[in-house]
Amino acid sequence: MPADSTATIVTKAIDQVITHREGDCTDPSCARHAGTTNCPPITVSRSPGSVLGEAVAEAWHAAGGSRLDIPAGVVAALALWPQKSPGAEAADTIAAYIAAQPPRVLVRGLADSADYYYRLRPDLWATARPLFDWTREDLHDTHLAGVRAVARAALRHGVLQHTGDTDPAERSRIDLMSWVITSLRHHHSRRSLGEYHTPPDISNLIATVLADEGSTERRPHRRGEWALEPTAGTGGLFRSAAQDLRRAGEDPAERGWVMLELDPLAAAGAAVNALVWGLGPRAFVGCGDVLAQPNLAEDTLARARDMARHRDDVMDLIRFAIATRTTDRLLDALMATN
Template sequence: MSAESTAALVNEVVDQALNHKVQNCTDPSCARHAGTTDCPPITVSRSPGSVFGEAVADAWYAAGGSRLDIPAGVVAALALWPRKSPGAEAADTIAAYIAAQPPRVLVRGLAESADYYWRLRPDLWTTARPLFDWTREDLHDTHLAGVQAVTRAALRHGVLQHTGDTDPAERSRIDLMSWVITSLRHHHSRRSLGEYHTPPDISDLITTMLADDGSTQRPYQRGEWALEPAAGTGGLVRSAAQELRLRGEDPAERGWVMLELDSLAAAGAAVNALVWELGPRAFVGRGDVLAQPDLAEDTLAQARDMARHRDDVMKLIGFAIATRTTEQLLDALTASR
């Protein structure tokens, strides 16, 4: 993050913390002030991944969209929606609220859903950025209509039901990002990209066979690291994590390194690492493992650097808030004399 970006972030967070924008907001795209509270319920079904992916792709292309990052980013932001509930019981209410918002308010809300995770995992947030950079663009009407169409299609087919549970095992039952990205690319040419994500049934079978290979040594040991050099959106890791949970273990007790050449798939893996709650030692690197033999080590080093930078920025924010608050108190005292 550049010095200019850091300064902009500090100013934005400080302004929000001190309620300057809340008191004097005239921004028509501000989700806090322009969003509707008239939210009629929508019909929701928890669709299987193949149906979900096709519904998203159909909605996007029917609206005239052509880019892949926008519809995939919409689903990613919804999957990351911070409010989770036991059994995803709040999902229907949240879906109705999101579906009712006008397009520019919707874009702002999706951006804030993704940005929420910067403080938690700046490295994963950075890897996932190709899915969210469009939220900072001045989108034209076709793209705005597409965002709204994709949002409603994803909500109707149960994105929040799939990813809105407080139990990470429930959120890990499906790799929505894989289904969405492959469905979107089907309209172009997956063959030309050489991209084929491992079907979930196959990845589940592989992990089960590895876990039950007849050896006396446990296949998944606490503290061990797993490396997936061609991760896609993380399907094999999802299956391994679920196998651990079936055995009463927590995937967060081990390390996961997912490496992927394609930036969009790597971004999807970073989103999934958060949705599936793989823990503080889950990392995603983007690059060519054949050309970059040290990619895994570089990924871990970059993550450490980003965490330190995050800590430095948070200290700046705390100092800026304290300074701004002191200035306000002094102004108030001066005015009262």
């Protein structure tokens, strides 16, 4: 991670803790203080992925947007929204709250949703960054209108119903990132990249055949096994494999999953999916050309270890800086009373 990114994370974390502790935040884009609490309900339906993806693409292009990272990032941040509930029972309430927010507050909330995962999985967070870097830009009105339109379209078509369940098996019923990215690229000339993600039914069939190794009897899975997908796309094959394991009474988080993908946007989608689907602490995503980088899988694992150590160093620095600033203020207050 670049040094300026680390400094930004540290400074932002310290400032948020101090200002919200003291209640004097005046940031107009801060969802904690500037967001509306008047949240009328919105009509929500749990639409199929194809319908949701098409609705997102239509909303974005109707608003005049041309970039792919912004609308895909909106859906990714909503899919990652940290507040999950059994049976996604809180999804409608959360959807109404998000849909009611002013555009700049909405952008900040989406950024916070993604940043939440830095402490949990810094490597997946870094791989997913192409979907979220736009949240740090000074977006013009066209993009802000597009963000709001995309968020509302995704919410109305059930993005939180698909991804807001506490049960990872329920969150793994669909690969929303695949549907969204392919729909956006269809509107933006998908054929120019020659990218077609494997349909879910085919992924399910392939996963079943690979799991049974062609036998008529199901092969017992061995705990701790690793799986590698060198052309992962957004990870659809591993979604099917994980669901296959769950149906057999096994936890996919006990396995190792390595997804490699050439396209940064698809790799970012795979990183988001690894978190949404609960693939566990040994799920990794690498972005690169497996033909030109034969050691890409090993490099991806090494990078993840380095980023975990870096995350620990950053969090230690944040805790120290907060403690130091708090101590300084206490000393200033003590001196003022003497």
